[in-house]
Structure formats: C-alpha cells, structure tokens
Amino acid sequence: MIEMTGIDKAFNGNVVLKGVNFSLEDGEIHALMGENGAGKSTLMKILTGIYERDAGVIKVNGQEVNFKSPKEAEALGITVIHQELNILPDLSVAENLFLGNEQTLGRTGILKTKEMNKEASRILSQLGLDIDVKTPAGQLSVGKQQIIEIAKAIETKAKVIIMDEPTAALTDREIQTLFKTIHKLQEQGVSFVYISHRMEEIFAICNRITILRDGQYVGVRVIKETTFDEIVKMMVGRELGERFPERHAEIGDVKLEVKGLTREGYCEDINFKLRKGEVLAIAGLMGAGRTEVAQAIFGYRKMAKGEIFIDGKKVKITNPLHAKKHGIGYVTEDRKSEGLVVDFSIKDNVLLTNLDKASNMGIINRTKEKSFVSDLIKKLGVRTSGPMQTAKSLSGGNQQKVVIAKWLGDEPKILILDEPTRGVDIGAKKEIYQIINNLAEQGVAILMISSELPEVIGMADRVLVMHEGKITGEVTKENMTQEKIMYYATGGDKVVQI
Numbered sequence: 001m002i003e004m005t006g007i008d009k010a011f012n013g014n015v016v017l018k019g020v021n022f023s024l025e026d027g028e029i030h031a032l033m034g035e036n037g038a039g040k041s042t043l044m045k046i047l048t049g050i051y052e053r054d055a056g057v058i059k060v061n062g063q064e065v066n067f068k069s070p071k072e073a074e075a076l077g078i079t080v081i082h083q084e085l086n087i088l089p090d091l092s093v094a095e096n097l098f099l100g101n102e103q104t105l106g107r108t109g110i111l112k113t114k115e116m117n118k119e120a121s122r123i124l125s126q127l128g129l130d131i132d133v134k135t136p137a138g139q140l141s142v143g144k145q146q147i148i149e150i151a152k153a154i155e156t157k158a159k160v161i162i163m164d165e166p167t168a169a170l171t172d173r174e175i176q177t178l179f180k181t182i183h184k185l186q187e188q189g190v191s192f193v194y195i196s197h198r199m200e201e202i203f204a205i206c207n208r209i210t211i212l213r214d215g216q217y218v219g220v221r222v223i224k225e226t227t228f229d230e231i232v233k234m235m236v237g238r239e240l241g242e243r244f245p246e247r248h249a250e251i252g253d254v255k256l257e258v259k260g261l262t263r264e265g266y267c268e269d270i271n272f273k274l275r276k277g278e279v280l281a282i283a284g285l286m287g288a289g290r291t292e293v294a295q296a297i298f299g300y301r302k303m304a305k306g307e308i309f310i311d312g313k314k315v316k317i318t319n320p321l322h323a324k325k326h327g328i329g330y331v332t333e334d335r336k337s338e339g340l341v342v343d344f345s346i347k348d349n350v351l352l353t354n355l356d357k358a359s360n361m362g363i364i365n366r367t368k369e370k371s372f373v374s375d376l377i378k379k380l381g382v383r384t385s386g387p388m389q390t391a392k393s394l395s396g397g398n399q400q401k402v403v404i405a406k407w408l409g410d411e412p413k414i415l416i417l418d419e420p421t422r423g424v425d426i427g428a429k430k431e432i433y434q435i436i437n438n439l440a441e442q443g444v445a446i447l448m449i450s451s452e453l454p455e456v457i458g459m460a461d462r463v464l465v466m467h468e469g470k471i472t473g474e475v476t477k478e479n480m481t482q483e484k485i486m487y488y489a490t491g492g493d494k495v496v497q498i
Contacts, residue, residue: 001026001191002047002078002160007056009042016042020056020217022210024160029182029192031202031223034212034235035425037383037395040195043212044162048073048080077159081149081166083423089138094120096137097152123151127181143174150181154190161185162193165423167201172285172486179205197425199228200454211235236427244458245433249440251461252276254312256414256445258297261306266292267469270306274414279436279446281460283453284489289469290449291333294416297447298323298330310414324353326414329407331400333418333449339403342392346384346402347373349391354409376405381431397428404435415439417448421455433459453482467491 002024009017017039024030032040045051047058049067058065060076067073070080087096094113097120103112120133129147137145146166153161167175182192182205194206202209203223211218211234218234254273261270267289274280282290295301297308299317308315310326317323323330332338340349350373351358358369373387380401384394391399400420407415417436421429436459440446450456456463463475465488473488475481 001028001061003057003059004043004047005057005059007043007046007058008054009039009046009051010054015215017046017215020212020215022047022217023220024191024193027186027189027191028208029186029194029206031206031209032193032195032212033197033202033209033231034218035395035397035427037214038212038235038425039215040212041164044080044164044193044195048078048162074156074158077157078162079153079156079158079160080162081146081153081164083165085142085145085149087137087145087148090136092134093124093131093137093140093148094133096148097123097133097155099152101156119155120151123154124148127151127154127184128177141174143177146174146178147181150185154185158190160191160193162195164195165197166194167196167198175201197423197429198452199231199426202231203228213237232426235425243430243454245430245437247279247437247440247461249277249279249437251278252443255310256297256447257309257312258293259307259309261293261296261308262304263289263292263296263301264304265469266301267296267466270471272464272471274445274447276443276445277440278461279440279448279459281448281450281456281463282466283450283456283463283485284466288466288489290466291418292469293466294330294418294447294449298328298416300330324410327412328414328416329353329410329412330416331403331407331418331420333422335396335399335403339406340391340399343390345388345390346377346382346394347387349402350376350405350409353406357409372409376409380405380408380435395425395428397424397431400424400428400432401435404432408439412444414445414447417446419450420448421450421452429455453485456480456485457482465489 004022007017007020020039020043022043034040042051046053049069049072094117098116103116104110105112117133124131124133127147127150129144131144137148150161166178196202206223208220208222209231210220211231213235252275255276256274258270258272262268270293282293284290292301296303299319299322308317315326317326336342351369354372358372359365377384377387382398382401384398391402394402421432424432436446448460457480461477463480463485464471465473465475465485467489472491475484
C-alpha cells in the first residue's frame with residue numbers, strides 16, 4: 001500500500017535520515033521503532049507532507065507521490081494521530097469529530113447539527129464508544145479522546161492511520177479498548193503505523209516491525225519470527241543484557257514516614273514508610289491518586305490532614321521550597337510542562353534548582369557554573385552538543401536526564417520519581433534505571449510512581465498499590481507479580497502490611 005525507498009533528510013546540514021526504507025501492506029499493523037532521535041517522527045512527517053524529503057521515492061498504491069501538505073496525504077487516505085491529541089476541549093464530541101469537515105446547508109454556512117450528531121453517534125458506536133456526542137470533549141478521559149481521534153480519521157475515509165505513542169497516557173483498561181478498536185478497523189482493511197517505546201504492546205498487537213537507528217534503516221522483522229532481545233539489539237546496536245540492572249543497595253533506617261495523608265477527593269488515609277537506599281514503588285491505575293500523594297508530600301498540593309516525618313522528626317511542608325530544604329526532590333510526570341522550561345538551555349534548566357551551587361554570596365560565578373553543569377551532563381550521560389543547547393531540541397530520554405540532573409545537583413536525601421521513563425526509548429530507560437540504582441546505593445530513599453508493571457517489578461524493593469485514593473495492598477520483592485499488583489489495583493482486598 002505504501003512504499004518509501006532511500007529517504008534522505010537533513011536540517012541545516014544535520015543528517016536526520018539517510019537511505020531509509022519503509023513499507024506498509026493492506027490491513028497491516030506495522031510498528032516503527034528506534035531510540036529517541038532515530039528519525040521515526042521525521043519519516044512519518046515526510047510521508048504525510050509536513051516535511052519535504054531531500055531524496056528518495058514514495059509510492060502509494062503503486063503510484064509515486066510528493067505530498068506538499070497533510071491535506072494532500074489525507075485526500076489519499078493517510079492521516080496522523082499525534083501524541084499530543086488535537087482535541088478542542090470546549091467543543092462537543094461531534095464538533096471535534098467533524099472539525100474541518102463540517103456538514104452545512106448548501107453554501108449558507110449553517111451547520112447541520114442534528115445530522116452531525118447522529119453520524120458521530122453512529123461512528124463512535126461502531127468503535128464501541130457509547131457516549132453523548134453533545135458532551136464537551138474536554139470532560140472525557142484521555143482514552144476516550146484517543147478513540148475520538150480515530151473516529152475523525154474514519155470520518156475522512158482514512159485507509160492508513162499513523163499513531164504516535166498512542167498509549168502513553170492511557171490506563172490498562174483504555175489500552176485494551178484501543179486495541180479492540182484497532183483490530184476491528186484492521187479487519188475492515190485499515191492499516192496502522194504504530195510508533196511506541198512499549199515493547200510488550202508491539203509484540204501484542206503488531207504484524208511487522210521496522211527498526212531505525214541514528215537515522216538509518218536497520219531492518220524489518222515479522223513479529224512472530226523475532227524476539228525481544230533481537231529487536232533491542234537492532235535498536236541500540238548492542239546487547240542490553242538484563243533489562244533491569246542488578247541492585248546492590250543496602251536498605252537502612254526509615255528516612256520518610258507518612259501518616260494519615262488525606263486530600264479530599266483524591267487520596268485518603270495514606271500511611272507508609274520509606275527507608276534509606278530503598279526504591280518504593282506506588283502502582284495503580286490512572287486516577288488512583290498516586291501523583292496526588294506525591295504532590296502533597298512535596299508541598300505542591302495542600303493536604304487536608306496528615307503528618308510527615310523525616311528521620312523520625314515531624315516536619316511541616318506547605319510548599320516545594322520547604323520540601324527542597326528538607327532534602328526532597330521531585331521529578332514530575334510531565335517533563336515538558338512541569339519539569340523543564342523547554343526554551344531554556346540545559347544549563348539554565350539545571351541551575352533553576354541549583355543557583356546556590358554556582359554562585360558566591362548571591363552572585364553567579366561563571367567558572368563554578370560551567371563546572372557544575374558540565375559535571376552533571378557527564379555524570380548522567382546527556383547526549384548534547386553542549387550546555388547551551390535548548391531543552392526542546394533534545395530527545396525525550398535526554399530531556400528526562402536533564403530533569404533528573406536538576407535534582408541530583410541539589411543532592412536530595414529523598415527523591416520522588418513520577419513516571420521516570422515515560423516516552424523514553426529502551427536504551428535510555430536502561431541508563432535511567434542505572435542512575436536510580438546508583439542513587440539508591442548512595443543512600444537516597446526513592447519513591448517511584450510507574451504505570452509500567454515490568455518496570456515496577458524490575459526496579460522496586462516494595463510496591464504499594466492504590467485504588468480510588470486508598471492503599472489496597474503492599475507487595476514485597478519475593479511476592480511481586482503483575483497479577484498480584486493488578487488484583488490490588490482493581491480494588492482487591494485491603495491487605496496492607498506496613
């Protein structure tokens with residue numbers, strides 16, 4: 001259906017793609033994988049007319065094409081669902097679905113609202129989504145918004161749907177609904193290009209996989225005829241060994257204790273202890289209250305009641321500055337809107353929490369500043385042209401390392417990591433896991449929130465599981481299984497052992 005051959009692309013002399021090949025068959029779900037910066041998104045932007053290729057040939061149904069805009073690609077049935085969904089929250093579901101393709105009464109410009117609502121209900125019902133199409137789209141969950149984006153593609157008679165990290169912000173239940181929708185459309189002959197860093201998903205839903213590395217085509221494999229290890233080696237050019245590095249940290253005395261933490265409507269009566277050198281994970285479905293607990297501990301959100309103890313002493317934390325002074329760092333869930341100032345350089349982002357480390361009596365010392373930032377870049381292995389490179393020009397994995405560097409420079413005694421590897425490729429994940437282990441070995445107490453169960457099991461010493469704002473279970477290392485964690489995450493018996 002689609003054949004791309006010998007695709008080249010460079011920006012200001014920087015080669016992003018070189019001799020890349022890609023093909024897509026009718027009714028196929030084809031994974032496109034590679035580390036951050038491998039060129040996946042650039043290749044798809046060339047296919048859909050956002051970027052113009054420097055060299056190579058693109059054929060759709062055997063005919064050579066040269067799209068100048070996404071509209072031209074859509075006219076031939078090729079559409080993209082971006083990672084950041086293009087939903088207008090104040091418009092209704094139906095208005096979003098027909099945005100840009102509104103039905104009107106002749107040339108009057110008057111909308112045929114009843115007809116659009118009826119058609120929107122029909123399309124969404126086919127996809128298994130039974131909702132009132134007059135509802136403002138912003139009131140829906142991210143998973144349902146994702147289905148609306150697919151419905152928009154169907155409404156434009158799409159034959160190829162490109163999905164970029166479609167499950168990054170979905171719950172397990174929403175992911176299953178999305179997969180059912182994709183399979184249903186596949187049976188109707190729709191093809192999918194599926195871009196994701198989640199290896200388990202690729203093996204669960206895709207037929208073939210194309211691998212890119214450093215802007216070059218590495219190869220294509222049939223999913224049923226390959227293995228996890230082979231794909232990883234193709235992506236990173238080396239054996240990764242075990243996905244999760246060995247832990248050698250010694251777990252010490254209680255560093256942080258939380259008693260009766262409550263935020264009305266979000267979390268209730270949260271109690272736990274976190275020890276030096278320990279990685280304590282909080283697992284649960286989206287909306288369970290995990291992030292709200294972390295924000296309350298850090299003073300970013302006010303708790304209605306509860307007590308926090310550090311090294312056995314009760315402390316009062318009412319804002320992030322108090323938390324910082326008590327030795328708590330917080331790597332937030334959303335690095336682009338909360339963890340980084342994306343238009344700032346690496347240097348300026350790192351210094352946001354570390355001005356005292358690069359100054360003398362309140363005056364910035366350029367020598368100390370350069371040395372401080374350079375040491376952190378080297379320590380965390382940030383791949384960059386230099387400290388002055390802007391954060392937004394870095395890959396996702398390197399952006400995440402900069403956020404971590406921001407807090408490592410402050411030498412926290414307690415570090416909260418909220419989804420530390422979201423949107424990060426497999427190679428960078430391993431590096432971040434090693435950073436976490438190194439911190440634990442240095443005695444840092446780590447509270448990690450993660451939606452990826454393999455990550456939780458691979459990294460945590462203990463897991464607290466939350467459901468609807470409450471801790472429903474605790475699982476120790478020797479008893480850790482995905483089934484046990486999901487049992488508590490879906491509201492299993494309260495068996496808490498703290």
